[in-house]
Amino acid sequence: MPLPRLQLNSDSSEPMYLQLCAGLVTAIENGTLAAGMRLPAERDYAETLGVSRTTVASAYRELVDRGLLRPHVGRGTFVCAVPEAEQAPFAWRGKISTRVQRVANPALRHLITRGNDPRLISFAAGFPAIDLFPTKEFRRLTDHVLARSASAIARLAPTEGQPGLRAAIAAHFKVRLEQVMIVSGATEGLSLIAACLIDKGDAVIMDRPGYVGAIQIFRAAGADLHGWDIRNADPGELEDLIIRYRPKFIQINPTFQNPTGHTLPERDRRSLLGLAARYRVPVIENDSYRDGYFEREPPKSLYQLDGGRLVLYLSTFSKVLGPGLRLGWIIANEYMIDQLALVKERTNLFTESLGQLVMTEFIRSGAYDRHAELVRKEHGRRCDAFFESMHRHLRSQISLAPKPSGGIYAWGRLPGGYKSADLLDRAINAGVAFGTGEIFYPDESGSEQLRFCFANLLPEQIEEGVKRLTKCFMGQQTTRPVAGKKLPLV
């Protein structure tokens, strides 16, 4: 090996090991030492250079730290890279935390992007009838708030939320104001709860299939996820999971569930709460869809049935008014609200004020209830239109789960062996999108399933979307005989 001939000066004010470093860097830069070459053993090199072994060891360690050398146990130290010129872009990639490496899954982003792509008729992202957004009322109330207290929207505000909005929600749920915290959407709620409760390696039980955001948030926090089949709702299965995994908590969306549309009957709710009480496992209830029932109010929430002891309640205005407002709330005991506020303070200090002040007026004036009533009816109509279109065009190709009694989702299954991700590729080319099933499973099964959000499309758009989807199957018929085949029930 061509050793670089270095002159080290023991009279210099620069330490010997840094002089050696500089010499080695030059040798690496000019190619005398090429990537992959092995450096001499510390002892040998020290002898050659007439310096102490410590000097050589320090220099090697320094260059290992700078990323230029790499030690291989028992094999020696190797040149591993050419140093980047100071002009070169910095390799940020090497700095990324393991936490972020755990979440490098773009499923959520794809849903959002497809929900906003004007070329697509999108059943993908989950949002309500935005076309019904109460523009006039919202504009009036916003102006009212700004006229009355414009500078209030610029001031610091409490991390727990604007007192008026907390009070309005507290009154609706018959809890104290101190038990309510405003969050920037249910996603922030889940994220604060995860930060507050999950330590790396903690087990979490959640509904299966379940909300993709919850899966990704809990996983990012370091949780091991275990799914409980929400539609079977077998207490035996739940007890087995609790005993086996000793979960930090159970997370569930029991009403008009995302993604299946399923609603847990009161009997199932009570047995879930019984198990939670027996094993002292807290329950996170994501109840984001409650206000979106079509005809009859859903069963009492877990929070209500449990009296708020073991259950932490989470909801949002996104599924009635629209996700752009980023306003949701948590109901919990004051101790937990305090802990969640400590985390939120370090996440974004507090939720912006104008939206909260307007929403307070929106609730107080009765406009929220009126709008929810309107949305409920229209979502019911759109749900009917979707099931009717699907039955007419695709009953042999996609088997749908029972029609939900509220919410914004329908859940379906493709015939055996046909993957929804493959269908989605064809569908996007045909100008229509949906959610693929596997993103809703913590164990990445569900590849034959699919989720449709019917709430934000007019009946004629729904019909057109379903027709476009039909075309994807036509092309398939020659190779995959799916049409006309009797399909398994979902």
Next chain:
Amino acid sequence: MPLPRLQLNSDSSEPMYLQLCAGLVTAIENGTLAAGMRLPAERDYAETLGVSRTTVASAYRELVDRGLLRPHVGRGTFVCAVPEAEQAPFAWRGKISTRVQRVANPALRHLITRGNDPRLISFAAGFPAIDLFPTKEFRRLTDHVLARSASAIARLAPTEGQPGLRAAIAAHFKVRLEQVMIVSGATEGLSLIAACLIDKGDAVIMDRPGYVGAIQIFRAAGADLHGWDIRNADPGELEDLIIRYRPKFIQINPTFQNPTGHTLPERDRRSLLGLAARYRVPVIENDSYRDGYFEREPPKSLYQLDGGRLVLYLSTFSKVLGPGLRLGWIIANEYMIDQLALVKERTNLFTESLGQLVMTEFIRSGAYDRHAELVRKEHGRRCDAFFESMHRHLRSQISLAPKPSGGIYAWGRLPGGYKSADLLDRAINAGVAFGTGEIFYPDESGSEQLRFCFANLLPEQIEEGVKRLTKCFMGQQTTRPVAGKKLPLV
């Protein structure tokens, strides 16, 4: 020890160990087994009961899991608690993550609370002249946005931010739109950066004293913090810190710094960047106060001097318009924007839309620049008023750091041995508040120092606040001879 007399039934469908559990729980509940009692050794108890040792071991383990028993190695298994009745509130405390335990410091909340307490003249929280908030213009632009595109504020929006606002910021900083990300305030920016870059145990170098929020956010993410004296700005000290701790990054607020008001001269900026480049350490530049110069523009940002290679830039509208808007931005290369967006997606999906759309119009119409100009002049006047009042009333009691040339803070020091936390107790009673020094130190020194935000008080309020503070020292004079004493320079 009175062993509970249990009848276990091997013909029952309930496993033997669960029967034993139930019996032990009853015994604990009725006091037969009191907290602190030792249970018999597994082998002995199995013999007594005529069951296998496994049954006893399983029952003990189950009750350890339920929190009723606690094993002590070599000493046996003890009753550690009375089981709570199902009606009792759940002990959420035991579920809190270690991450949250790391951040149980209310310093930030105290600053906010004191900033909003109407009984106080508060120099505590850091915000600009809210009384100048451009109410009329903001109301007009909000109405304009709602009239033009009300439903846009309800829709899903990109995690990276509204394209219009990104474009406006990109144009100002002469970068591409893809390099800009909108965040819900600088606090969210720091929090996303921390989640993206910090692994537990990573070293981070930051300015000392420095922003309390940064200290708490980095610490919550698991970083070990090492302070670099921002006012000395000694490159030798920085190089020592880099070599000793190999930091993941350096975070610094180089312009009108929080809390000292200090601005790093261009020479110091260049030596900092030289070291960062030599050791390949990225730099997070928090530049939240740049637009708040009083007369002359501050030196070029680190981002500008470095050409955006090693520097990630963060700023906010909070220090010109007010913190209630929760709008800030990050400028970085596209790879980092992607990573940060992945984290933000799991934090709150995206920042609410109305504020972004209004801010876009606010910038485009020139109203932002006009307002910044107004705020700059007024902040300069209030800074003069503050220094003048302090000189008149408290020059012997509080030694102030040099008057800043922008921003919203003044930094001071009390005579030796007098703690600012003690002064604050008296001050709050007297109706005035400030920030205590130690919260701005990662090593909790600085207890004799204090931070004043002068920007949100009218000159007459400043004078009154300083007078109230003077009273706190009067009471002290008999026991602590601080007045008239020559004080060390800060």
